[in-house]
Each structure stands twice: as structure tokens, then as C-alpha cells.
Amino acid sequence: MADDSDPEDKTEDPTPRRIEKAIEQGNVPNSPEINTFFILAAFTMALLMASGMIAKDLVASLRGFLMNASAVPADPAAYSEMGLRTLIICAQALCIPVGLVLVAGLAAGLIQHPFVFSTEALGPKWDRVSPMAGVKRVFGMEALFQFVKGLAKLGMVGVVAGTILWGERDRMEVFARLDPSAVLAAILTLALKMMAGMLAVFIAIALGDAVYQRFRWRQRLRMSKEEMKQEHKESEGSPEVKGRMKQIRAQRVKKRMMAAVPTATVIVTNPTHYAVALRYEAGMTAPVCVAKGVDSLALKIRAVAKEHDVPILENPPLARALHATVEIDAEIPAEHYRAVAEVIGYVMRLRRRAA
Structure with missing residues (x-):
């Protein structure tokens, strides 16, 4: 939807036809922070629901390798078979978390906008390789906003993570003296607390970024008065064509x-x-x-x-x-x-x- 019009001339809100055309071309509002929030939420859910089951399955599957490590033949074929079996076991254990993350990523996109299939984005766009366009992307207002947003996000996540870790400092000192199974349970609890805190931060960031991205999207679709006239002419037909059609209809009525x-x-x-x-x-x-x-x-x-x-x-x-x-x-x-x-x-x- 890029054009050569001066942004200062685009003072009119986009028409429904302009918005519909942009969506058909794959130009839709999209907030990466909502995607991040959904992926983090899915990962947290996987830790909460499937971590115990995954750990038990891994222990049961790998116990035979660990107990009989000395009996493994010392030849490349045996090592290859053992490595392949280990990969299959790990893939089976990770299929639930990875599946949840994939579903969350798709859901994040569908919540923001309906499914759109367009090859427009795959075509070459010369403004992407333009030096001036590159300078505007690096030093423009959008780049400044993203930089400030990144600093704010990093600071908020750091404060939340630091606060949680500081509150758990006494328990973390005794991790080294605990049994390995107890250490894993304690680390899982601490990780869930950390993820819950980050989710609380990211939900606020995601909502704010979603509002901003939709505002910027509509702002990019704004039209100049000349574009409004051109669209009206295309949708309603030019006066010359309408006059000619009216003349043809009058001639037909007269003949009849x-x-x-x-x-x-x-x-x-x-x-x-x-x-x-x-x-x-x-x-x-x-x-x-x-x-x-x-x-x-x-x-x-x-x-x-x-x-x-x-x-x-x-x-x-x-x-x-x-x-x-x-x-x-x-x-x-x-x-x-x-x-x-x-x-x-x-x-x-x-x-x-x-x-």
C-alpha cells in the first residue's frame, strides 16, 4: 500500500474500500507483543501441566541407557542407534510443549485479524532497498518508538525477575545441598513464578502495543483528498462515462x-x-x-x-x-x-x- 504521496497531505481517514483492499493485500495490523504473550502463556501452561509427566517419561525412557551404559558396544553403528533413540525419546517428550506453542502463535494472529492468504508480500518492493527509506526506518519515529518500547520492556521484565529472585534468595542458597529430584521440583516452582510475573508484565505491554499498532496501521492507510476523489471516481464511474451511458439509454428509450x-x-x-x-x-x-x-x-x-x-x-x-x-x-x-x-x-x- 505504499505510494508516493506526501504523508502531510494524507488528512482523510481511510475509506472502507481502502481498508478492504489493504487486508486483501495482506496489510493487516499485527502486534508482535501479542504473539510473544501467547507463546509465553503456552510455554507456561506446558510447564504447569506437562512438566511432571514429561520428566517421568524421560526418566523411565533414559534409565535403561544410564544403568547399562557400560554394556553399549563401542562401535559407530551402536552409537548411531543410541543417538537416534535418544532423539526420538526427546522429540516425544517435547511434542506437547512445541504443539502448544504453535497453536498459541496461530491463535495470536487470528485474534488480531482474520486469516488472510496473499502473495503481495512476496513480491519485490523497491522501497525496501532504497537508501532513503532505510534511513527513515532506522532514524524515524517508528524506530524511536520501538527502541523506547524495548528499553521499557527490558526494564519491566528485569524489575519483576529481580524482585522474584530476591524474594527466593534464601531458598536458592540451599539448592546445592538438596537431592537432585528436590532441586528439579524447586527450580520448576521458581520458573513458574518467574513466568507468571513476566506474563503479568507482557499482558500490559501487549494490550498497549496492540492499540498502538492498530492506530499506526490506520494512520498509514490515511488518504489525501486527491486519492479520495480518485477512489470515488473508480467506484462510481467517471462523469464522462456516466454521461455517455445516460445518452445511450436515452437513445434506446427513444428508439423503443x-x-x-x-x-x-x-x-x-x-x-x-x-x-x-x-x-x-x-x-x-x-x-x-x-x-x-x-x-x-x-x-x-x-x-x-x-x-x-x-x-x-x-x-x-x-x-x-x-x-x-x-x-x-x-x-x-x-x-x-x-x-x-x-x-x-x-x-x-x-x-x-x-x-
């Missing part, structure tokens, strides 16, 4: 009206400015307007009517009223029934006399 004039029952005129062609047949609920026009189009309707012997009656008030209230191929309004009935009745009487 001229073809329908010979089927009319009567032409009501005023006498040269307005012309309305009405058609009525037995069984119809009301007469229908098949053509209408003013000035030159009215004269054209009169000429076609004369060519096909369609009766033409002058009734200025009725002609003006019908032209203003009835549409093409629509029945006349009820308020004009009586006047139109008199006109059509007159035409019918003329036809009977002629017959």
Missing part, C-alpha cells in the same frame, strides 16, 4: 418509443410542445403510455403517428398533466381516467363512423 407509436390508440398533444401516445385495448384495466416527449421529440411522435394513421387530438391541459405524471409502459394515474376515457371514447366513435 418510436417503434411503439404505430400501436398507439391516440396521441394527445399541446399542440406542438407536448405529445403523449396512449394505447388501450379491450380487457385492459387502464390505458398505457407507450411514448411521450416535448418539442422536437413531440414533433417526431406526431410525424410517425400521421404516417400510420394514428388519431392525434389536441388537449393541452391533459397532455401536460400526462407527460408530468405517467412513465413509459405504465398505466395512467387514476385521477386522469375520466379525461382519458372521454378522449378514447371519442376516438372509438370516429372509428365506428369510419367503418
